[in-house]
Amino acid sequence: MIRFDRACKRYPNGREALSGASFEVAAGEMIFLTGRSGAGKSTILKLIALLERPTRGMVMVNGRNTAALSVRKIPAFRRELGMVFQDHRLLSERSVFDNVALPLHAAHVPLREIDKRVRAALDQVGLLDRALSLPLELSVGEQQRVGIARAVVGKPKLLIADEPTGNLDPALSLEIMGVFRRFNEVGVTVVIATHDVDIVKSWGSRELVVADGRVEDPDSDTAELPVIEAHR
Amino acid sequence: MIGWLTRHLQSLLFAAGRLVRAPLSTAFTVVVIAIALTLPTAFGLAILSVRDATGDFASAVDVSVYFKQGITLEQAQQLARNARQREGVARVELISADDALKSFRDQSGFGAALDVLGDNPLPHALDIQPRPDAASPAQMESLRRYLAAWPEVELVQVDSEWVQRLNAILDLLRRLVLGTSVLLGVGVLAVIGNTIRLEIYSRRAEIEVTKLVGGSNAFVRRPFLYTGLFYGFLGALLAAALVALGIYLLGGPVLRLAASYGSDFRLLSPGAREIGALLGIGMFLGLAGAWLAAARHLARIEPRA
Numbered sequence: 001m002i003r004f005d006r007a008c009k010r011y012p013n014g015r016e017a018l019s020g021a022s023f024e025v026a027a028g029e030m031i032f033l034t035g036r037s038g039a040g041k042s043t044i045l046k047l048i049a050l051l052e053r054p055t056r057g058m059v060m061v062n063g064r065n066t067a068a069l070s071v072r073k074i075p076a077f078r079r080e081l082g083m084v085f086q087d088h089r090l091l092s093e094r095s096v097f098d099n100v101a102l103p104l105h106a107a108h109v110p111l112r113e114i115d116k117r118v119r120a121a122l123d124q125v126g127l128l129d130r131a132l133s134l135p136l137e138l139s140v141g142e143q144q145r146v147g148i149a150r151a152v153v154g155k156p157k158l159l160i161a162d163e164p165t166g167n168l169d170p171a172l173s174l175e176i177m178g179v180f181r182r183f184n185e186v187g188v189t190v191v192i193a194t195h196d197v198d199i200v201k202s203w204g205s206r207e208l209v210v211a212d213g214r215v216e217d218p219d220s221d222t223a224e225l226p227v228i229e230a231h232r
Numbered sequence: 233m234i235g236w237l238t239r240h241l242q243s244l245l246f247a248a249g250r251l252v253r254a255p256l257s258t259a260f261t262v263v264v265i266a267i268a269l270t271l272p273t274a275f276g277l278a279i280l281s282v283r284d285a286t287g288d289f290a291s292a293v294d295v296s297v298y299f300k301q302g303i304t305l306e307q308a309q310q311l312a313r314n315a316r317q318r319e320g321v322a323r324v325e326l327i328s329a330d331d332a333l334k335s336f337r338d339q340s341g342f343g344a345a346l347d348v349l350g351d352n353p354l355p356h357a358l359d360i361q362p363r364p365d366a367a368s369p370a371q372m373e374s375l376r377r378y379l380a381a382w383p384e385v386e387l388v389q390v391d392s393e394w395v396q397r398l399n400a401i402l403d404l405l406r407r408l409v410l411g412t413s414v415l416l417g418v419g420v421l422a423v424i425g426n427t428i429r430l431e432i433y434s435r436r437a438e439i440e441v442t443k444l445v446g447g448s449n450a451f452v453r454r455p456f457l458y459t460g461l462f463y464g465f466l467g468a469l470l471a472a473a474l475v476a477l478g479i480y481l482l483g484g485p486v487l488r489l490a491a492s493y494g495s496d497f498r499l500l501s502p503g504a505r506e507i508g509a510l511l512g513i514g515m516f517l518g519l520a521g522a523w524l525a526a527a528r529h530l531a532r533i534e535p536r537a
């Protein structure tokens with residue numbers, strides 16, 4: 001599903017966030033990207049979502065080389081994956097329903113279909129009864145669940161999340177991770193960047209550590225997953 | 233097709249809803265646009281009114297030929313026949329001295345004074361009208377010389393100069409209005425463009441999120457284009473209302489003023505065609521202004537995660 005091959009990212013200000021990350025994520029997998037803030041986790045997610053392009057190396061997502069994708073095709077590419085953010089990025093002046101419906105509107109899904117799918121997505125995160133509330137009327141955990149509903153409403157094969165539990169207490173974090181796992185269980189590939197070590201250890205999913213300039217896979221052979229230097 | 237229509241209808245309603253939710257700023261923008269559109273519309277209508285009122289005699293150039301005293305009616309009739317032979321002459325009317333005196337007596341109110349004179353002081357005269365296609369200044373001058381060369385003729389008067397002056401003035405005014413319209417049109421474009429630009433930046437977060445979830449540039453742009461279209465439409469509608477109000481307020485006084493000069497001049501009201509053109513221009517300017525702003529500023533807003 002995802003393959004990084006010596007992917008480098010140097011920002012215009014000269015900072016090299018990633019200087020050669022190589023790893024693969026198979027379809028249907030759930031993996032955690034861990035490491036300290038600034039280690040390059042967010043950069044990896046940005047390269048996956050085509051918010052950035054690698055300066056060198058290759059990033060393949062869903063069978064496509066992101067470096068070769070034209071700007072006009074980026075919206076369609078992004079519709080194939082779901083994104084969840086730490087600050088959930090909901091539109092505060094629109095209802096929960098409208099927030100979740102946004103990707104479907106962007107994809108020009110017919111209105112009747114939108115209604116059905118938004119309800120299904122809200123039902124999956126247990127917030128169907130809050131459809132008409134405004135995001136600020138919900139608790140932090142509920143807001144994050146709305147963010148997840150928005151990410152999965154387009155039925156993506158790949159779900160990526162950047163510190164989705166960063167603002168939550170342990171109990172809520174566990175609950176949110178449980179939501180991700182349920183989607184993983186029905187076949188969605190899930191990539192979660194987090195520094196919540198306790199959850200990762202107890203979860204049993206594969207972990208990729210982005211730290212001190214290295215991307216490591218503690219569970220597997222380094223030969224299988226060649227890891228090249230990632231400097232800050 | 234239905235999906236396409238629904239999408240546009242949604243964007244349209246969305247844009248309308250947003251305008252309604254910020255009534256004050258919408259009203260200000262609309263008023264500015266309306267004023268910019270009202271001025272050229274009003275001046276244009278005024279010029280049309282003047283042309284309409286002068287249209288009859290603008291083409292009716294004629295030549296008056298006054299014979300010397302002592303020329304007999306028979307001689308005058310012979311000369312009238314000669315004049316009719318000349319190319320480019322549409323109509324020749326002989327006004328005998330007696331007829332002229334009679335109509336002068338009727339119209340001028342100097343009847344008593346004329347009686348004192350005893351003799352008829354008026355000469356025989358010809359009223360010559362050229363064909364419309366033979367009424368250019370050069371052709372009129374050639375006709376004047378031909379007539380003035382007759383020994384029996386005292387005076388040839390060409391009544392075309394004031395018509396030409398009026399037409400020249402109207403032409404000048406029309407160009408001034410056209411120039412002003414273009415300038416004000418650019419102003420409308422800038423006002424709408426700037427309003428849309430501000431709106432784009434005030435909704436930056438929303439645009440970023442929309443792009444994050446896969447909204448194309450066209451999808452993000454559409455509501456802004458409708459907003460521009462609405463501004464243009466509402467501005468033009470208000471402009472039409474202002475022009476109608478102006479005609480309503482000025483129509484009576486203008487009619488009375490014209491009547492005091494013995495004219496039936498009146499201000500033209502804008503018809504369906506003029507109002508349609510005004511709305512069309514307003515909507516075009518709105519759409520174009522929004523398009524320019526969106527093309528320039530939307531591409532700059534790229535999501536950062």
